[in-house]
Amino acid sequence: MDKFGKSQPVKRVEDVRFLTGQGRYVDDIAPEGALFGFVLRSSVAHGVITDLDVSEARAADGVALVLTADDLAQDGLTEGMSATVVDNRDGTKGAAPRRPILAESKVRFVGEPVAMIFAETLTAARDAAELIVLDIDDLPAKLDLAPGGAALHDEAADNRAFDWGMGDADACTAALDSAAHVVRMQVEDNRIIVNSMEPRGCFAEWDGTRLHLSVNGQGVWGTKGQLVRVFGLDEANVRVTNPDVGGGFGMKTMTYPEYFLCAHAAMKLGRPVRWMSERTEAMLSDNAGRDLVHDVALGFDENLKLTAYHVETRCNLGAYNSQFGQPIQTLLFSRVLTGPYDVQATWLHVEGYYTNTTQVDAYRGAGRPEAIYVLERAMDMAARELGVDGWDLRRRSFIPVDRFPYDTATGETYDVGDFNRVLDHAARTADLGGFAARRTASEAKGKLRGMGLCYYIESILGDPSEGAKVEFNEDGTVFIYVGTQSNGQGHETVYARFLSDQTGIPADRIFVIQGDSDLIEKGGGTGGSRSVTVQNNATLATVDAMVAAFTPYLAEKMEVAEGDVTFDDETFRAPGSNLTPTMIEAAEMARADGRDDLLVHQARATLPGRSFPNGAHVAEVEVDPETGVVTLDRYSVVDDFGNLINPMLAEGQVHGGVAQGVGQALTESVAYDADGQLLTATFMDYAMPRADDLPMIVFETEPVPSTANIMGMKGCGEAGTVGAMAATANAVFDALWARGVRRADMPFTPHRVWKMLNDAMETAA
Incomplete structure (x- = not known):
């Protein structure tokens, strides 16, 4: 491990800044004098x-x-929000109705x-909003996941956005027909609200030529591309920055209407503007997660070996396609459809529906937790x-x-795995x-006590390419420019430590530069557990470039x-x-000799x-049958993350992921009434998991190094959530089974x- 990381539990250096109130979040650094949105x-x-009169608001102090x-249209801003669609089974494209920036x-x-x-002031903006006359003639609200109801869009008259399939339906049906045993069940996966600690926000500036949007996102290049598209600006005249970000979890990957509106206002007024969401506003407008229903069939042979797997899914897209809503429960779900199991006869059929609810998109795991949840619930029922x-x-x-x-039925190639060894370790732990x-x-x-098992596998997503640039500064510090974006994962610690391990440069001299499209030409941002693996792979390529560049120079010196x-x-x-110079000393020698070309090095690499x-x-849970209270009493995880760079940070990622999975299983759920009103729009009504809802989480590893990268690493950012939902649900079901409960969602x-x-009890009676 010395070559690719010391695998030592190094404390996060950025935590000192965050815990002492020195973090620089978007609402902390908005320009002085910025207007409030x-x-x-x-x-x-x-x-x-039927009526939208803003005249009094415009005249307000x-x-x-x-x-x-109408104002956007008059200003020539006619582009709508971006979205990705999937192919229907008949070869047509999924529905792509226009999603306007403003209704x-x-x-x-x-x-x-x-x-x-x-x-x-924000108060003045709020007061002006009270003066706006808005009259709306109600239409029936569509909330169910079935064809029909009042059509939200002309492009989907039955409210079905897409009809997608993967696999061989006939072969899967034949395998089920010939199976010695078939187990069927329905599984619901409830909607949740992401609730990042820092709500969404941004500020925008315009100097007459260039637009600068600072947003608490998960990467700058996707947002920059959207701004270029919507405003028709030259790429050179758009700068996007991400300052410190207080949690993203997939929800902050996308662009949202407020970002375009702030950018437009800054350009129109020639003044900086700022906007920060409030908590209830976030619950109403942030992309939600999950919200789907599955009908599942598992086929087994006479030896109880899995031979067929059929999944019928209905997923909720919300009112519009969000940026990645359609691919999440189709393409990304399919990546781990069959989990760790050897089964080739599969059929995944997904229908997506529009409903009068907030959009649904990526939430920690983005399709993989949903796939593993239904599979592991079904395996538990089959047993x-x-x-x-x-x-x-x-x-x-x-x-x-x-x-x-191993080539899966859905086209993935698992490079390595030893699932029995990991499961043996889990049994001991x-x-x-x-x-x-x-x-x-x-x-x-x-x-009542129950134990629940989930054996998960997940697929690392996102761009396999990334770049890194290393710059030696005159004061002896070193900057490493990265294309990913920390949302609280500890990137500043991991990247600096990794570069230090490869070069001998003291880690306390290395500073990570991220989230600025002016400073970093290209990057894939953060999502899909890609960051550490792809970024450190790029760092290795950059170190190779550094060594190659310094070698002829030093050979002459030596x-x-x-x-x-x-x-x-x-x-x-x-x-x-x-002469045995360190990398820092070599850079100092080059600077003294006027060799500025040796002070900056960069490379890109692709996994x-x-x-x-x-x-x-x-x-393990304990259930009080008198009250229905579920206590999560014990929780343990044994992961195969391959080689670890920093075990302590990996454990922290697992802890956070487990908390989010357990939260969905035990406390969190979005509720709408029949008219589409959100009933869970505050923390009084939406139950986030608290410290006393969780036991100490035992985390151990059983590494099987990956062959898909030279470091032998496997991403860990989302794995905790991928496994936690089914493990917790199966534990509760185990506790309830003896009392005759045969379905538990x-x-x-x-x-x-x-x-x-x-x-x-009533059924039994």
Whole structure:
């Protein structure tokens, strides 16, 4: 591991800044004198705008600008929001209705932006919004995931956005027909709100020629491309920056209407403007996550080996296509459709529906948690119906070690894996053998205890290419410019430490530069657990370029042949020379000699393939049958992340991911009423997981180094969530099974669990 990272638990250097209030978030650094933006949003889920009068608001004290859809059109701003669509089964494209920046003639969800006010103070902007006359004639709200209902868009008369499939439906049906055993079930995956600690926000500046948008996103280049598209500006005249970002989780990857509106206002007024979402506003307007229903069939042979897997999915897109909404539950879901199991007869059929709700897009895992959740819930049910141990049932279908690299039915190539070894480790870590005694002890207290297993695998997503640039400064510091964007993962620590390990440059002299399209030519941003793997791969390429550039220069200094100069990750050496400069010393020598060409080095690199983190999550819960309260009592994870750069940071990522998965399973759920009104729009109504909802999470690793990158790494950012949902749900189901409960869907709130138990009692009676 010395060559590719010391694998030491180094503390995060950026935490000192964050914990002492020195972070520089977008709302902290807005230009002095910037106007404040406030968005007037629809309070109706579906309706026709019959009157929108902003005249009094425009005349109000302190108001500089009010924008409506008509104003945007008059200013020549006619582009709508961007979205990606998938191919339907019949070869046509999925529906692509226009999503306006501001509502045009109709509103389609509560929270849709209708107008935006810019004023000298936030209070003035709010007060002006109260003066706007907005009349909407209600239309019926569409909320179910089925064809029909009041059409949201002419392009999808039955509200079905796409009809997508992957696999061989006939072969899968034949395999099910010939299977010795078939298990069927329906699984719901509830909608959640992302709730990043820092809500979305931005500020915009215009100097008459160049636009600068600073936004708390997950990368600058996608946003820059969208600004170029919408405003028709030259790329050279658009700068996008990401300052410190307080959580992204996929939700902040996309562009949102407010960013374009602020940019337009800054250009129109010639003044800087700023906007920051409030919490309820975020709950109404941020892209949501999950929200889908599956009908599943598993086929097994006489030895209980999995032979067929059929999934029918209906997913909620919300009122419009968000930027990646259609691919999330289709293409990305399919990446890990069959999980760690050796099964080739598969069929995945997905229908996407428009509803009068907020858009749905990527949330930590982006399709992979959804795929693993339904698969591992189904495997758990299969074990119950077939009367076998769930751990053993999984082992019967694991891909054998000697079958790697393994081509899945959906076109992925798993490079390596040893799932049995990881599961053996998980059994020891979770004390599987002691569970029966713990269950007996719970029963003695009148409680129900359940254990849940999830064996997950996930596919690292995003651009496999990335660049890095290293610059030696006159004061002895070193900048490394990166194309990813930290949202709180600890990139500043990891990247500096990795460069230090490869070059001998002291880590405290290395500073990570990120999130500025003027300083960094190109980058893939952060998402899909790609960051550390692709960025450090680019760093290795840059270090190679540095060594290659310094070698001829130092050979001349050492008076040796170029081929005699070597670099041992700390110093340059050559036989017969007493000169052994470090990388820093070599840069100082070059500066003294006027060799500025040796002070900046950069390279791009592309990973040859994706890596596939995998592992086992084991949850234990205790249920109070009198109240329905679920207590998560024990939780352990054994992951195969390949080689780790910093185990402590990897553990932190797993802890955070588990908290989000457990939160969805036990407490979090979005609720709308029949009219499309969001009932969970504050933390009084939307239950985020708290410290006392979680036990200490045991994290251990069983590495099988990846062959898809020279470092043997596998991304870890989203793995915690991918495994946590099913492990927790299976544990609750295990506890409830003995009381006759035969279906249990998230979230397992006290009332829902209490009702499951009582309904089962009534059915039995």
